[in-house]
Amino acid sequence: MSQNVLSLSDITKTYYGAGSPVHALQGVSFSLAEGEMVAIMGPSGSGKSTLMNLLGCLDKPDGGTYTFGDQDVMEMDKVDLAHLRNRRIGFVFQNFNLLGRASALENVALPMVYAGVKSRERNSRAAEMLGLVGLEGREHHLPNQLSGGQQQRVAIARSLVNSPELLLADEPTGALDTRTSIEIMALLQRLHREKALSIIIVTHEPDIALHCQRVVRLSDGLVVSDEKVENPHQAQV
Numbered sequence: 247m248s249q250n251v252l253s254l255s256d257i258t259k260t261y262y263g264a265g266s267p268v269h270a271l272q273g274v275s276f277s278l279a280e281g282e283m284v285a286i287m288g289p290s291g292s293g294k295s296t297l298m299n300l301l302g303c304l305d306k307p308d309g310g311t312y313t314f315g316d317q318d319v320m321e322m323d324k325v326d327l328a329h330l331r332n333r334r335i336g337f338v339f340q341n342f343n344l345l346g347r348a349s350a351l352e353n354v355a356l357p358m359v360y361a362g363v364k365s366r367e368r369n370s371r372a373a374e375m376l377g378l379v380g381l382e383g384r385e386h387h388l389p390n391q392l393s394g395g396q397q398q399r400v401a402i403a404r405s406l407v408n409s410p411e412l413l414l415a416d417e418p419t420g421a422l423d424t425r426t427s428i429e430i431m432a433l434l435q436r437l438h439r440e441k442a443l444s445i446i447i448v449t450h451e452p453d454i455a456l457h458c459q460r461v462v463r464l465s466d467g468l469v470v471s472d473e474k475v476e477n478p479h480q481a482q483v
């Protein structure tokens with residue numbers, strides 16, 4: 247019934263810098279089924295962010311295979327990769343990555359500028375997305391006039407404006423207190439449920455991971471476990 251959103255096989259990535267090469271990923275295989283919500287865990291330096299960057303086509307693997315839908319990502323050119331990244335994948339980061347001098351509405355509307363959506367439509371869709379994440383009435387606030395949790399909601403709204411199939415969230419609650427983290431998880435669970443969005447969340451917090459349906463653990467650039475969560479926690483707000 248369910249198809250894979252993406253599938254990786256034997257992915258490797260080495261960074262060559264000033265010192266000795268860092269083998270960040272040493273043969274990672276992983277598939278994500280449509281509509282799945284998965285947590286990726288692992289100690290600092292285990293390769294989580296590297297994996298997310300490759301999944302999001304922000305960087306290229308050195309070896310292995312990567313299939314997104316029925317497309318071979320390894321064979322795609324820059325234009326196709328940018329299209330995949332901008333239209334089919336949403337990104338959320340630990341530090342929100344909002345433009346400080348742009349309002350919540352402008353931040354959310356920005357990805358639609360690149361997608362060529364007209365100004366009126368951009369604004370109405372951005373306002374709708376802000377409503378969806380519970381920020382009605384905050385459209386014209388600047389990021390520094392919003393709490394951390396509200397800023398992350400703006401970032402989540404921004405990640406969804408082009409209706410992606412997949413949301414990649416790298417430590418989305420890493421900068422938030424426990425209570426606010428649970429609110430963000432409640433929002434992600436609702437989006438997962440209502441929009442049939444596939445979600446991958448990197449976290450080092452076990453409590454956050456237990457809100458997902460499956461937990462994949464990395465260690466030293468390898469998948470060391472991949473397990474279903476029997477009764478995922480439902481975040482209550």
Ligand SMILES: Nc1ncnc2c1ncn2[C@@H]1O[C@H](COP(=O)(O)OP(=O)(O)O)[C@@H](O)[C@H]1O
Nearest residue numbers: 261263268270289290291292293294295296297
């Ligand atoms: N741009 C880079 N250049 C060189 N080394 C890097 C770079 N990014 C990450 N690394 C190294 O690759 C390894 C994996 O890093 P990362 O994927 O950020 O791990 P995690 O997100 O699990 O903490 C670490 O040893 C890190 O220092």
Ligand SMILES: [Mg+2]
Nearest residue numbers: 294295296416
């Ligand atoms: Mg990281």
